[in-house]
Amino acid sequence: MKYKVKHPILVPAIPKGHRTKHLVASSIETVFDLPQQRLLVDAIPALSYRTPKAARDKGAPERTEIFATEGGFYTPAVAKDGIVSALNSVSISPMIANAAVAIIRREANAAAKREQVPKVVFARENAAPVAKEDKLSDKEMLRLPSIDKLADAAIDHAALRDNVESIRREIAAEFILVDRMICQRVAEPYYAVVNGSTHGCSLTICSDDIPSGTVAIFRLGHLDEARSFMQRFAVGPSYPDMTEGPGAHSELDDAALSVANAACVSLRAFKSHYHHEYQSKSVIDKLMLETPLEHIAAARKLDNITSARTVFGLVQEAERLVPVLEEIASFGAKSQFIRSDWRDAKQSPLELIVDLWNNQSIDIDIAPIASARGPR
Structure with missing residues (x-):
């Protein structure tokens, strides 16, 4: 027209x-x-x-x-x-x-x-x-x-x-x-499981920017998986009124994006834990004398990989980030790497995200075997 x-x-x-x-x-x-x-x-x-x-x-x-x-x-x-x-x-x-x-x-x-x-x-x-x-x-x-x-x-x-x-x-x-x-x-839609400090856990439809407080990301076609994740992560999550149709298909690497986002969030949480403008001496003492060396080493690993890169730009680094997140998850739910609004979750968010990566389903297209006799 x-x-x-x-x-x-x-x-x-x-x-x-x-x-x-x-x-x-x-x-x-x-x-x-x-x-x-x-x-x-x-x-x-x-x-x-x-x-x-x-x-x-x-x-x-x-x-x-x-x-x-x-x-x-x-x-x-x-x-x-x-x-x-x-x-x-x-x-x-x-x-x-x-x-x-x-x-x-x-x-x-x-x-x-x-x-x-x-x-x-x-x-x-x-x-x-x-x-x-x-x-x-x-x-x-x-x-x-x-x-x-x-x-x-x-x-x-x-x-x-x-x-x-x-x-x-x-x-x-x-x-x-x-x-x-x-x-x-x-823009291509995807789901974000968001845990906000005031509104609790929610499932949000996104397209470009990743909302603050995002725990995990799921591509179109994986609405049931997103809701299942919310059940594991939060107590009594509310499910928004969403319905997928036959066109709900996406090639978004949601597991890698979840890993990249978790890495950036974890590093920001660690850094902000020591950013106290008016308590510089006590903060330095805490960092040098109380923070375990393996925590500092993990922060350096994250910083080396994520430095000056966006979450979307880190998708290709997911395989390098997963072992660091596994190590950080072993530090416990109250370490400096865990956001304060993630600490009341039913299960460690980093463990859940590592599980998402390790338990990805693999789709294999198998072409039909041609008859040895050929067409009749």
Whole structure:
């Protein structure tokens, strides 16, 4: 289905009053043709859960649905009056335009960091110059001076066509039509078992950042395992209203991610135990004279592996981290490596995480054996 949208674009051109080519931020009108998918055929239900109250108050439906497609995961887009219909161009056009704004901001930031590229030129609707793209609000980005105000001879038309096609491709990957619903791409979901100091243990659906207090991570398709882990970890856990569908499948290395997260959490807990700004002498004495040497050695091992790396960047180091976590688990539930809100658990969280790693199921695809006689 096609939608005509006015949106920003960066075009190589020679602005008025200049002699050399720049990347000029302008507005242009483009026709976007969004891919169409069929529910239960191309878009398979993967996950359904009760929508958080804050989102329901803004018009979101009672339940959030996530569909698995060949191109990734998508969820129905929502406006003030609920899920957006494919026929509601009044709501769809602003969504596409705002997505184009994000693309242009990303492109402008990347161009500004590259060497030997034309200067990026931004202007407000009245053509007043702006130093950087972050000086313009999203609404102002949608009101950039029209590309028609640039002299036709000053525009690099080949580059303009390439830029328009690039934005079309990105928008087509960002939005799809599932039957009569417009759906927007979401990052791959996963489950986090979170033990917060005030709210107790909970099971949370995440996509990007790992929540503070996360004990373990489970990939889509492993909802039962996540709930079982909560039962072992916490007393009387509450199960949120989540339901997996036939599209609930993920290749996320959740066991390795749980190990990486536990390593980072354990090292932060150890360090924070000795970070007392106004008790420096007593803290140093405690570290030097009371802390067992094997604890300090374990902290150094963790620091050597995790230094300056994110949790997601440590997934490949899981095999090196597991023996260190096993050693730390042997120190007991009250060691400096254990977060205070983990100490009341039914079982040592590090032991549980090591168990997750050691007890991973291995999926083996066995191809059918061809008949020795061949086809009849």
